[in-house]
Structure formats: C-alpha cells, structure tokens
Amino acid sequence: MENNITLKTINELLDSAAFFIPSYQRGYRWDRQQVLNLLDDVYDFMINREKNSSSEFYCLQPVVVRKIQEAEGTVPLYEVIDGQQRLTTIALILTYLNEDPYQLTYETRLNSNEYIWNIREDIDKENHDKNIDFYFFKQAFLTIEEWFQRPRENRRTLKQKFSIALGEEVKVIWYEVAADIEVREVFSRLNIGKIPLTNAELIKALILSKTPEKQKFELANEWDQIERSLREDKLWYFIQPLKAYTNRIEFLFDLYTENVSSRHHDPFYTFYEIQKEEDFQALWLEIKSYLARFKEWFEDRELYHLLGYLTQYKSVANYMSLYDSDSILEKEDFRRALRKEIRSEIKNISLAELSYGDRDKGKIKKVLLLFNILTTLKQKNDEARFPYDRYVKEHWSIEHIHAQNAEGLNTKEQWQAWIKDTIYTLIELNQMNEQPEYSELITALKDGIDDKNFNKDKFTELFNKTLEVTEDHFGSDVHVLENLVLLDRGTNSALSNHFYPVKYRRLKEYDKEGSFIPICTRNTFMKYYSKKVDHFQFWSDQDRNDYLAAIEETLANF
Structure with missing residues (x-):
C-alpha cells in the first residue's frame, strides 16, 4: 500500500x-x-x-x-x-x-x-x-x-x-x-x-496518491527538480525574500491557494485547500508554469532588477496578477508597469529631508537599495546583477559613513582600539593642516591609553572632546542621507562607531581581500561621486553634497 x-x-x-x-x-x-x-x-x-x-x-x-x-x-x-x-x-x-x-x-x-x-x-x-x-x-x-x-x-x-x-x-x-x-x-x-x-510533504503524498502508477516516478522526479531549482538562492531571494520555507516548493502551492499573505492562521490551510482539488494533473501543470515564469523573469536582466526590488516589500503574487491582467499585452507593458510601481514607492520621498531614525529608517533603506540596484542595472557589463541573495541573507542595514556615536563601546579594549584609530586619523589631519588643538587632543588620547584607571566616564569625556575639536572637518549632522550607505551586518558591526578615514582604510583592506562590498557603498567610500578629491582623511561637506546629488540624479533619471 x-x-x-x-x-x-x-x-x-x-x-x-x-x-x-x-x-x-x-x-x-x-x-x-x-x-x-x-x-x-x-x-x-x-x-x-x-x-x-x-x-x-x-x-x-x-x-x-x-x-x-x-x-x-x-x-x-x-x-x-x-x-x-x-x-x-x-x-x-x-x-x-x-x-x-x-x-x-x-x-x-x-x-x-x-x-x-x-x-x-x-x-x-x-x-x-x-x-x-x-x-x-x-x-x-x-x-x-x-x-x-x-x-x-x-x-x-x-x-x-x-x-x-x-x-x-x-x-x-x-x-x-x-x-x-x-x-x-x-x-x-x-x-x-x-x-x-509541512504542507509540502502532505501535498506531495496527496498528489502521488491520486496519480496513476505509470506517472508517479515522473511526477516525483519533477517535484525534486523544482525543489532543486528553488534551492538556488539567486533565484529564490529574487522571488521570495519575505518568508522562510523548509520545502521551498510549498511557496508555489501557497501562490496557487492565495495563501501568501499568511492571513489564514491554520498552518495546514494550503494543504486542505489543495485537498479539495479535483484535477490534480491540471494543478501540477499550473505549479510547473509558476516556476517557468519565474525563470523567464530571472533571465531577463531588466525584469530581474525591477521586479527584485519590488519583491523585497510585496509578495511576487501581486506582480503575477499584474502580469496576467488585461492591461499587459506584451513584456514591455510589464516593464512599464513595474517602473510605474517603483516610482509610486519613492515619488513622495524628499531625499534632503530624510533623517536616520524610526520614522525615516525604512524610507532611507528603500532609497539606498534602489540606488544600488539602478547603479548595477546601468553598468555596461551585461553580466552584472544585484545580489538579492546577499542582501537578504547577510542582513544589509544602514551604516553611517562618518559615525559620531560611542554606543556599543563598553570595554577597555574597545576604548583603546577606538583611541588608537582616532590618534592615527588626527596625526594625518595634523600633517595636512597643523592645528594646536589637534596636538593637544592627540596627547590627551595617548594619556588615556596609558591611564591604568581609565573608565567609561573618562572615555566618554575624550570621545565628546574629539567630536568638538573635529567638528569643522567632520560636521555635526550625521543622520542625513548623504552620510548613509548600505552594508552587511557583519561588516557594519566591525566598522560601527568609527570616523570616515578609519572605515575607508578598513573597507579598502576588505576590498583587497575580495570581500563583497555593495557597489554604491564602495563607490561612496572611494569618493567616486565626489567631483574633487584631495584626500581621504575626512568626509567633507562637498563629498556629502556630491554623494546626495548622485543619488538624486540616478533616481531622477529612472
């Protein structure tokens, strides 16, 4: 049996x-x-x-x-x-x-x-x-x-x-x-x-039990092929970044039963909806057609970038319905509709007014993500693709280009590491334009390293003194869009709390080692958007303005 x-x-x-x-x-x-x-x-x-x-x-x-x-x-x-x-x-x-x-x-x-x-x-x-x-x-x-x-x-x-x-x-x-x-x-x-x-295991057993004996092996083989295809992370995170699945083929059945929004609390809703089907052969053909459509979109470089951006926020089911609507007669109609959808997502966002915080953090991430995607899309190398799999799995988040925050620095080892990096930066700045207050600050920082009774209060005092002395070079408003980029969580944690020149040196080392850095983050730290580059010692007002202008131009052209 x-x-x-x-x-x-x-x-x-x-x-x-x-x-x-x-x-x-x-x-x-x-x-x-x-x-x-x-x-x-x-x-x-x-x-x-x-x-x-x-x-x-x-x-x-x-x-x-x-x-x-x-x-x-x-x-x-x-x-x-x-x-x-x-x-x-x-x-x-x-x-x-x-x-x-x-x-x-x-x-x-x-x-x-x-x-x-x-x-x-x-x-x-x-x-x-x-x-x-x-x-x-x-x-x-x-x-x-x-x-x-x-x-x-x-x-x-x-x-x-x-x-x-x-x-x-x-x-x-x-x-x-x-x-x-x-x-x-x-x-x-x-x-x-x-x-x-899982729903997938139950559905597989159900469909096989309703399949003629001669076709069971073929169907089981097709099932495994679909699961293997969806195990390709580059394809999967392009179409489904919003929910994890033990068996990824289950997502296709969720699409079929319109269960992608998880509005049905019963964990086996998809299974018992499939159980009501009468023509399992037609059902299986429909499931296979979903994968074929996703692969077709994946292979089209422009659709890949446009649709991939949208699926980071809404289920791909929305765009399958759009594709099947009467308004879409050919693929170019679909492209235009996706562009219109993206424009509606960002058209009311004022870039210059964005400020890092709970209210605007989601908008900032949307803007920076689109900036990276459009930059990748317009590269002359037609093999270049934005890595949605990395974006999701590595938990990209917002990083300050130049940080002014001691949050997370809680141990003597962390304080001393921060002080050493800051001394190195101040010495380079002082060589460019010697200033007495820099020399005094360097001495105070060195004394902090040698102080056996050094504590959190003394570090905070030195940290704030450093911000005060370097304000003319580094600025004071760090939470605006022109001081923000995307980075994976691991690199973000390693670079947090440091000034721009420290982050620049470390990112350059990561780049030499072959580590992946988002294209616009790399361009920004290397000052490719800056119209005039004299140094890499600080992130100047001119650098900020040029970077913001590059974002505005890219989105405006789109």
Whole structure:
C-alpha cells in the first residue's frame, strides 16, 4: 500500500478506527493550557461559524498512523506514529460529553482505554496516582470539566452544540503510511528536534496518491527538480525574500491557494485547500508554469532588477496578477508597469529631508537599495546583477559613513582600539593642516591609553572632546542621507562607531581581500561621486553634497 493522505472528521475516526500507542512514545503529557487551547479554538470556531453561516471546518494538525491489524468485528487497529496527545485529549472530551470515544490503548498502560471510558467513576479513586498517564488523564479531564462549567450565555446548550461541532466540523489530517515502513524512522523524523510535517510533504503524498502508477516516478522526479531549482538562492531571494520555507516548493502551492499573505492562521490551510482539488494533473501543470515564469523573469536582466526590488516589500503574487491582467499585452507593458510601481514607492520621498531614525529608517533603506540596484542595472557589463541573495541573507542595514556615536563601546579594549584609530586619523589631519588643538587632543588620547584607571566616564569625556575639536572637518549632522550607505551586518558591526578615514582604510583592506562590498557603498567610500578629491582623511561637506546629488540624479533619471 502507498502512503495515503486525506481529511477525516472526528465522527469518521469514531466509526472507522481504533488506536494503539506503542512503547517508543512517551505517555500522555498535555498540560492544562494545551487542553484549554484546544477547547477554546474549537469553541471560537463554532461560534464564528454560527454567526457567519460558514461551511468551513476546523482542521487539526496531522495524525500519522500505520494499519497494524485489519478489522476484527468493527474497526481496524492503527499504530499512532504522531498525534497521540491530540487523540487522547479528544477522547477525554468525548467522554465528558457522554459520547463513546474511540478505542485508545497504550502499550505500556494496558488499562488506559478502560480508564478513559470510566474516568468519571475512577476519578476519585487512588489508582490514578499509581500510573503517571492516569494522573495526566485525570488532570486533563478536570480541566475539561471546569471549562464546560464556566458561566456562558449558551451554557444550557453548549455541550450539545460542542459535541456536534467536534464530531462534524473538526477534521484531522489523516496520514496513513505504508504497512512496511520503518515506523521508528518516521517517528524520529517527526519528533527529534521537533520537526513537523509541512504542507509540502502532505501535498506531495496527496498528489502521488491520486496519480496513476505509470506517472508517479515522473511526477516525483519533477517535484525534486523544482525543489532543486528553488534551492538556488539567486533565484529564490529574487522571488521570495519575505518568508522562510523548509520545502521551498510549498511557496508555489501557497501562490496557487492565495495563501501568501499568511492571513489564514491554520498552518495546514494550503494543504486542505489543495485537498479539495479535483484535477490534480491540471494543478501540477499550473505549479510547473509558476516556476517557468519565474525563470523567464530571472533571465531577463531588466525584469530581474525591477521586479527584485519590488519583491523585497510585496509578495511576487501581486506582480503575477499584474502580469496576467488585461492591461499587459506584451513584456514591455510589464516593464512599464513595474517602473510605474517603483516610482509610486519613492515619488513622495524628499531625499534632503530624510533623517536616520524610526520614522525615516525604512524610507532611507528603500532609497539606498534602489540606488544600488539602478547603479548595477546601468553598468555596461551585461553580466552584472544585484545580489538579492546577499542582501537578504547577510542582513544589509544602514551604516553611517562618518559615525559620531560611542554606543556599543563598553570595554577597555574597545576604548583603546577606538583611541588608537582616532590618534592615527588626527596625526594625518595634523600633517595636512597643523592645528594646536589637534596636538593637544592627540596627547590627551595617548594619556588615556596609558591611564591604568581609565573608565567609561573618562572615555566618554575624550570621545565628546574629539567630536568638538573635529567638528569643522567632520560636521555635526550625521543622520542625513548623504552620510548613509548600505552594508552587511557583519561588516557594519566591525566598522560601527568609527570616523570616515578609519572605515575607508578598513573597507579598502576588505576590498583587497575580495570581500563583497555593495557597489554604491564602495563607490561612496572611494569618493567616486565626489567631483574633487584631495584626500581621504575626512568626509567633507562637498563629498556629502556630491554623494546626495548622485543619488538624486540616478533616481531622477529612472
């Protein structure tokens, strides 16, 4: 038998299955809150369904089973590989509701089924203390009893309505594995490291179960090829930077079921929407067409850059809908529409008024990202591509070209390293234009290195004194766009708190070593945007103005 996957109501479980919990699983251990969560979820669903006259159902997480015995009398016996905690809790709820629960036997607790069925009579006896599972059965049952006895408007009819909802409107994802499968391997896969079943795994099993035998191998091979394609980070982070997936092919099914916004709280919404499909061959063709379209866009250099920028903020689903709309007759229409979308993202941003902070930080990052993308796009080298994979995985963030912040410098070693770099910078500045206050500051900084009682207060005093003395060279307003670039998190952390000449020297070393530096960040520190370059000792007002002008020109031309 092949693995079989479907949805089953609780009533269907009552009519068609008995369950055996093998010894390799731990016993029943759900606590009070977990039991309450299940009751509350089913109740909330029941109330909402009544109000909205909805035909939806409440879907529980998977129950993974293997048939170990054909029916003897009424129902077959299934070994529970995953889901025994939920099955046990539901059996206890059914008992409280005076419904006969399904048979549920623990290999190491042979009387567990009888205890659950007769828990009302046994609950005051001492035998539950002799069996740890029975103790937890009792605590769960008391929690259920307490929950149903709470004051409510519908308390008189609650048990009856809840019983109907639980039986007819609550479904489990029923995943029946082949009889010859190695169950301990499956159990480990599901539980070691708390790795859950994913929509992708469930959907794959479902589609294969509906596929003719001759086509199964081909479909499984195509499935693996799609997953391998999406494992190419350059393609993946171009289309999907917003959410991580264990199996990336699952994203294509989320697109199909319009579940990319995560507005559906049920983690298996995509699976049970796919389960409703009737033509799985047509479904599979559609999934393959999504990947083909993404590859086509990826290969088109201009579409790659335009669309890649937009998908950093909105799902690619928005642009698939745009591409399929009546207004798009050919690819050039699509390009124009994407350009228009980007312009609408930035047209109301005043570059000169941006200031680093919570209010403008997102806008600044949008502007700097687009500046880097457009700069890459207009390079004459037609192989040049902006690295969306690096941008996402390396967590690029905003970095000050010239910093004036001692935040994060908290140890004597950090203070001394900062002082040594600053002394080096001041000596170079003093050689360019000798100033008495620089010489005095250098002496004070050297004294700080030799001071055995040097502390945070003394460092802060020296730091502020340095800002005051160098203000004419370095300026005081550091939070404006013309003093900001993008850098990966690692390099950003290494360069934070330093003045421009220190960062310039270090970035030059990183560049020599072959480290990746964003194109506009490299251009900026190397002063390629500056119209006149006399030195690399400080980031002057003229450098700032020329850099801002370059950003404005690039965005204006676009």
